[in-house]
Amino acid sequence: MPRAPSQDGQESPRRTAERILEVTLELFNRFGEPNVSTTLISAELHISPGNLYYHYPAKDELINSLFDRYERGLGELLHAADDVRDVEDAWFFLHTLFERIWAYRFLYRDLNDLLSKNRRLETHFQQVLRNKTRAIKALLDGMSRSGALHIDSRETEATATSMVVVLTYWLSYEYVRDPRHALEPESAQHALLRGAQHVLQLLVPYLEPAQRAHLIALATAYTPASGT
Amino acid sequence: MPRAPSQDGQESPRRTAERILEVTLELFNRFGEPNVSTTLISAELHISPGNLYYHYPAKDELINSLFDRYERGLGELLHAADDVRDVEDAWFFLHTLFERIWAYRFLYRDLNDLLSKNRRLETHFQQVLRNKTRAIKALLDGMSRSGALHIDSRETEATATSMVVVLTYWLSYEYVRDPRHALEPESAQHALLRGAQHVLQLLVPYLEPAQRAHLIALATAYTPASGT
Numbered sequence: 401m402p403r404a405p406s407q408d409g410q411e412s413p414r415r416t417a418e419r420i421l422e423v424t425l426e427l428f429n430r431f432g433e434p435n436v437s438t439t440l441i442s443a444e445l446h447i448s449p450g451n452l453y454y455h456y457p458a459k460d461e462l463i464n465s466l467f468d469r470y471e472r473g474l475g476e477l478l479h480a481a482d483d484v485r486d487v488e489d490a491w492f493f494l495h496t497l498f499e500r501i502w503a504y505r506f507l508y509r510d511l512n513d514l515l516s517k518n519r520r521l522e523t524h525f526q527q528v529l530r531n532k533t534r535a536i537k538a539l540l541d542g543m544s545r546s547g548a549l550h551i552d553s554r555e556t557e558a559t560a561t562s563m564v565v566v567l568t569y570w571l572s573y574e575y576v577r578d579p580r581h582a583l584e585p586e587s588a589q590h591a592l593l594r595g596a597q598h599v600l601q602l603l604v605p606y607l608e609p610a611q612r613a614h615l616i617a618l619a620t621a622y623t624p625a626s627g628t
Numbered sequence: 629m630p631r632a633p634s635q636d637g638q639e640s641p642r643r644t645a646e647r648i649l650e651v652t653l654e655l656f657n658r659f660g661e662p663n664v665s666t667t668l669i670s671a672e673l674h675i676s677p678g679n680l681y682y683h684y685p686a687k688d689e690l691i692n693s694l695f696d697r698y699e700r701g702l703g704e705l706l707h708a709a710d711d712v713r714d715v716e717d718a719w720f721f722l723h724t725l726f727e728r729i730w731a732y733r734f735l736y737r738d739l740n741d742l743l744s745k746n747r748r749l750e751t752h753f754q755q756v757l758r759n760k761t762r763a764i765k766a767l768l769d770g771m772s773r774s775g776a777l778h779i780d781s782r783e784t785e786a787t788a789t790s791m792v793v794v795l796t797y798w799l800s801y802e803y804v805r806d807p808r809h810a811l812e813p814e815s816a817q818h819a820l821l822r823g824a825q826h827v828l829q830l831l832v833p834y835l836e837p838a839q840r841a842h843l844i845a846l847a848t849a850y851t852p853a854s855g856t
Contacts, residue, residue: 434662434741512737512800513662515807522807529804554844558829565826566790568804569797572740576757576796579743579750598793601786605833616782 417455420445421469424462428506429583433463434513464520470504471524474531481535485546487600487607487615490539494567494596501571502588508571509583529564536560536567543603551606559606563599570595593622645683648673649697652690656734657811661691662741692748698732699752702759709763713774715828715835715843718767722795722824729799730816736799737811760795764788771831779834787834791827798823821850 411419423445427436438459442452456462477500484490501508507521515522537560543549551559574582574591581587597619604612639647651673655664666687670680684690705728712718729736735749743750765788771777779787802810802819809815825847832840 509740512803516660525804562794562826565794565801573793575740576753598790
């Protein structure tokens with residue numbers, strides 16, 4: 401995103417709005433949206449609450465702006481599912497998807513509460529799930545067409561749904577198992593690897609033998625000693 | 629649980645404490661724990677805030693008491709996994725498990741927020757996940773021993789984990805798809821059927837043919853027209 405040039409050494413309003421979003425995302429991800437007030441955000445930014453209010457008159461507008469970015473980025477990424485042909489493509493696609501989810505993990509940490517309080521999220525998140533499901537089906541189709549995968553068409557729908565559930569809630573699962581560390585930056589790499597692996601593992605029984613061996617090799621190469 | 633006899637036409641303290649928990653559980657399930665204050669609970673019960681406070685001096689004690697019941701009931705139920713031998717047993721076991729989760733669905737609706745605020749839940753929920761995983765592994769073992777299931781031992785662990793993730797987050801998934809209705813009492817039957825079906829569906833590729841046909845027959849018999 402291009403930055404507006406600064407004027408007279410002062411930050412441009414656009415740059416300030418941008419910086420507010422960046423810091424808010426960081427705080428939401430670290431502490432959870434319910435635990436971050438606009439007062440905390442302005443203190444962290446060393447700006448006055450009035451200045452924050454000038455850019456975002458309510459906390460919901462911060463949430464909505466961040467969600468819009470997430471939704472836009474996700475939409476672009478999901479198109480890549482159409483080009484998945486084998487386990488290697490799928491592995492890369494799922495890792496990229498998990499990185500995107502990780503970058504906006506506050507949305508997933510308190511998803512149900514956010515949905516119950518914010519009408520925009522309530523409707524748009526349904527769209528996010530539909531888009532994810534469509535992308536996973538495209539991935540299954542692409543791998544089937546290329547012969548990497550043999551799946552009974554009656555099982556495609558249910559398998560795609562289970563993959564979306566594991567994809568959507570993997571970080572929550574990691575969080576329950578270790579609430580004090582799971583969502584900290586230093587946990588990212590292992591958490592994302594385990595998530596991508598478990599989503600892909602649902603395909604194992606359907607993979608043709610060489611692809612299956614390739615997936616096991618990938619998983620072994622990337623798995624940390626402690627990983628499950 | 630036996631009720632203490634009422635004295636002089638007055639409800640016994642024990643009965644009052646019991647009634648407070650029942651009403652709290654209902655309100656938490658309906659509105660979500662973050663949206664239910666102790667003031668609302670006492671109003672709903674037509675008792676004074678002081679009377680509520682006498683029994684439960686803090687909201688966390690209500691949450692803990694409800695969680696203790698959930699944990700106890702779940703513990704008893706999970707032992708039944710040891711006796712699962714075929715798809716029919718597994719179907720019944722998972723339905724019963726989903727009914728228990730449904731009865732305490734407020735815990736799952738705002739799980740991460742509850743964990744971040746309540747030390748008892750933080751530690752005990754890890755135990756709940758471990759117990760669920762152990763039970764699902766026992767179920768896989770029992771079905772393998774009886775020949776209903778053929779699964780490579782290297783895939784058992786990952787399959788059990790995925791089953792636990794789908795089991796744990798199925799209601800959250802239903803909630804995102806339809807936040808205004810998914811957790812209402814009239815949605816229970818279909819939601820629990822879909823949940824049990826999707827958990828079992830993860831076993832389909834490993835089932836021996838007759839068991840596989842039996843699972844499809846069960847799913848067809850119980851699936852509502854709209855179900856996926």
